[in-house]
Amino acid sequence: MSSGWGKTPSLPVSQGTFRSELLLLSPELLAAFKTHYIQDYPPARHVSLCAPMSQGLKFMWGNLLHAVRDDLPVKLQEHQAMGLLLTLHQDGLAGPLLIERRYNLTEQVRQIIMMSPAKLWTAQEIAQHLSLGASTLRRRLQQESRSYRQIVEEVRMSFALAQLQTTTLPIGEIASRCGYLSSSRFTARFRQHYGCLPKNVR
Incomplete structure (x- = not known):
């Protein structure tokens, strides 16, 4: 050290x-x-x-x-x-x-969002954490075939899956922790992402 x-x-x-x-x-x-x-x-x-x-x-x-x-x-x-x-x-x-700078930009953005999955992240906020301009962030993510919105949803869904598998929290509470104000909206996004309902994971 x-x-x-x-x-x-x-x-x-x-x-x-x-x-x-x-x-x-x-x-x-x-x-x-x-x-x-x-x-x-x-x-x-x-x-x-x-x-x-x-x-x-x-x-x-x-x-x-x-x-x-x-x-x-x-x-x-x-x-x-x-x-x-x-x-x-x-x-x-x-x-x-x-946040590990040796990773590609997609992974760096993912790690930032992991700090607070429920936060309503904007491209500007994420870019500031990485000392980039918002347009530069979007352009570089596009080069990696990603967008910050895609990454936000991926992190939220991954976090939700872990919560469903390792806790007994109500689905509404997990939805809130993932940044969804509506349980039905969360359920629909989860089903679209994983092909099953949140309750089927438990």
Whole structure:
């Protein structure tokens, strides 16, 4: 696991001081975290890397920095990093860290939508998360024979199937979690997508 830490020169007292701390988490560590803790990408409450420093997050951040600075065994550093990621996840802040840029654009868009399947995503919002213009997003997805609307529906249907197979939630509740205000609309889309009714999956 790579890490780095720095502190800016002190500024005049009237301007206050500023300290910047940086930790780099390896793709392997993030992949292991997703394998152990992320089953269905529950909705994220925030999709920005500028996260408020809650008490739990401050505690886990300090633990990880301590482990890195004191050069503790790598396994212990990884354990603390998992704790930090889990805190971010529980606070609804881990979403952007789970987007893997090495994937094609379709998969990157899919991972963004997975953060919140119920959200009424627009092309502009998705493009902003990827630092693209909306027209560029549409053009590049078209090159992959996809559209953002297709991907939204695919993610919602996949999420719905997982919920039906692993929970006892009412179908109306699952429909709501997938962004459908009408259970009948959800049922129709599910049947069109999978060729069966939601109730037949259970």
